[in-house]
Amino acid sequence: MVWIIEMELWRGNAYNERGERQLMDYLDYYHLEKGYMLSFNFNKKKEIGVKKIVLGNKVLVEAVV
Numbered sequence: 001m002v003w004i005i006e007m008e009l010w011r012g013n014a015y016n017e018r019g020e021r022q023l024m025d026y027l028d029y030y031h032l033e034k035g036y037m038l039s040f041n042f043n044k045k046k047e048i049g050v051k052k053i054v055l056g057n058k059v060l061v062e063a064v065v
Helices: 013-029
Strands: 005-009 034-040 049-055 058-064
Touching: 005 013, 013 034, 013 058
Parallel strands: 005 034, 034 058
Antiparallel strands: 049 058
16 A cells, blocks of 8 residues: 655645645556645644545545644
8 A cells, every 4th residue: 555645844825735736746646546745834823633635536635733
C-alpha cells in the first residue's frame, strides 16, 4: 500500500491551495485516489480540524493542527 502525505506550514490560503494542487498531482502520478495533507498552523485564531476535499475521483483528507 502506498500513502501520499504532504506536510505544510500554514502561510495563507493561496499557499495552502498550491499544496492541495501539488498533492492532487502526486495522486495522479502514482494512480492513487486518496491522499493526506497535514498543515501546521501557528496562528492564534486558527481553525483546527479535519476536512475532506473531493475533486473528481480523488479524495484529499486535510488536517490543520
